[in-house]
Amino acid sequence: MSTARTTRRGALAVIVALLMFALVAPAQAAAPAQDARADTVGQIAKGLLDSRLYVTSEAGNALSPADQNAIKTSLGGDNDADIRAVVVSNGVSRAEVRQMLPAVAERVGKGETYVAITADGSRMGGISKKLDEQEINQLVTRTNGETLKNRLIKFGDLAEHKVDDNAKSSATRGYVLLGALVLVVAAVTAGLLVARRRRHDREAREMADLKSGVQEDVTLLGEDIARLDLDVMSPTLDPDTRTDYERAMNSYDDAKRSTERATRPHDMQSVTTALEDGRYYMTATRARLSGDPVPERRPPCFFNPQHGPSVEDVLWAPPGGVGRLVPACAADAEAVLHGTDPDVRMVPSGGGRRPYWDAGPAYAPYAGGYYYGYGGFDLLGGMMVGTMLGSMMGGWGDPGVGGGDMGGGWDFGGGDFGDFGGGGDFGGF
Structure with missing residues (x-):
């Protein structure tokens, strides 16, 4: 009886163990698929810090190591266009690329042009500081039909030539404008010199009037102090009266020195602040001498x-x-x-x-x-x-803090991805 019971218990334990293994094994097998995640913006940006090409994990083995080296070497020579490329999965959406490229560019902090291309090379789009949306669309169209490797290399060559042509055109226009600008600057400079001389003469006259007026105020306070003629060393003088009278004299001295040093209207603010102090302390001194309450300031x-x-x-x-x-x-x-x-x-x-x-x-x-x-x-x-x-x-008053122009905008464009930004400025996105 005991042996049979033991046999049944052993058989039951084996059955339970087999059921647990059947349940746990599929879950463990599925775990890697559940943990797999798309490359983050930070990972892509880190990969592009020291490289011109980043192949995302979702793109798979779209490029061999040799093809990747060829693309990196080619894009590395595009100095003016300064291109960085990201190979993404074939199923990536336009919205995902629109969010990803500016964010990667912001993280990397260098580079003039960023492009995204699908693993099969069929779709391509980009953003650039050197090329506008229309120019990017034209370059993308001209690379249609090429393999992934050849398309990236060709796009880089075309972009570099386009940026160079734009620079030459800008330089030519710049020389023409420079000549006209020299003439304009000469005329404006002459006008500014005349206006500056007139302004300087006017400001000098205004400063002379102001200084004369302030000296009148300083002199009047000095005469008021002199008329009172208190002996601050007298032992019979009330200490509070002596203190207020000395403050009035010190304020007068400060105002007089500041007036002598003043060279512009703004300097007179410290003079009249000292005069206001002196006037109050003279009023307080007279009140104490008369036995009256010191007036409110x-x-x-x-x-x-x-x-x-x-x-x-x-x-x-x-x-x-x-x-x-x-x-x-x-x-x-x-x-x-x-x-x-x-x-x-x-x-x-x-x-x-x-x-x-x-x-x-x-x-x-x-x-x-x-x-x-x-x-x-x-x-x-x-x-x-x-x-x-x-x-x-x-x-x-103090100037307020205003938002400046963020500058360095990114123009989106390109291929089947459509219009990413409508020509908008995505700087600082």
Whole structure:
């Protein structure tokens, strides 16, 4: 009984083992087919880094080693066309080639012309920086009927000659255009020299007016400091008062030095920024000496920054303009509220004197420096709408970041693959 049971168990184990083998063996045999994958863009690009030809695994044994060497040698001599070729399977689609070629070219990073051709040599297409779509189509048509090897070699020769012919034609046109260009450049250069001289003279006059106006502001602050005549070494002087007075004197010194060094309008921004500091600290010094609270730090009086910090915002409109809120000192605020004219800062301009906001672009940094700590040109833009400086402020500020022309486009064309890109630019795809 025991022996029979053991025999049955052994037979059952053998049957189970045979069934498992029958199930597992086909799966193992099919595994390689399931794992097989088409060549990736990275693999193709890597193969073309140091070679003019890449045969994909799907193309099979389309070319013998000797044929591959012959093609590589031939394409290697096409220096101007700089061709790289990919042999693909016969069943590849137009969409796949359209995606693959630009992506490979981008990865390789060199080469002027890329072509794809099927393993049987029946279909061919390409992209090029040196040849347009129509030219590629013509070359592909002229190689129809050749074997795979001969078609690639012939295409390379034709492409090289076409690129050379294009270069010669361009050179001839270039010489003709160069002669005309020399004449045009001579005329333009003469005109530019005259315009530059006139501009230089105008800018020199504007800078002289601006510097004269700024020196007036610097001198006025210096006289204001001198009239106060505080002895900063006096032991009876309040430390905070001494500190504010010293800051005012230091600001005056900075403004004076910056004015002497200034050679262009932009340099005046640092001068008026220092003057704004000095004006505020003089106001703070006087308040401390009088026992009054130190005033809030506000933007300078819009009508005349020489007046020092503003005390309130008032509604004001330039002649023919719309109203806007501007910071004003006590005297100018009262004048505006009572319908009289505020004391406007008149600056030298063109042999006369004008409000600083209508004295020309040279005064833009001058105004911007006074309001640098309060929003600069952003604040002034709103206050000066309708004035000469206000009309210019929309174009000031940091240049934005714009997208440049990617350049180096690829024109698709060729054979039965049809129109890959419609002549479009595929640079940077």
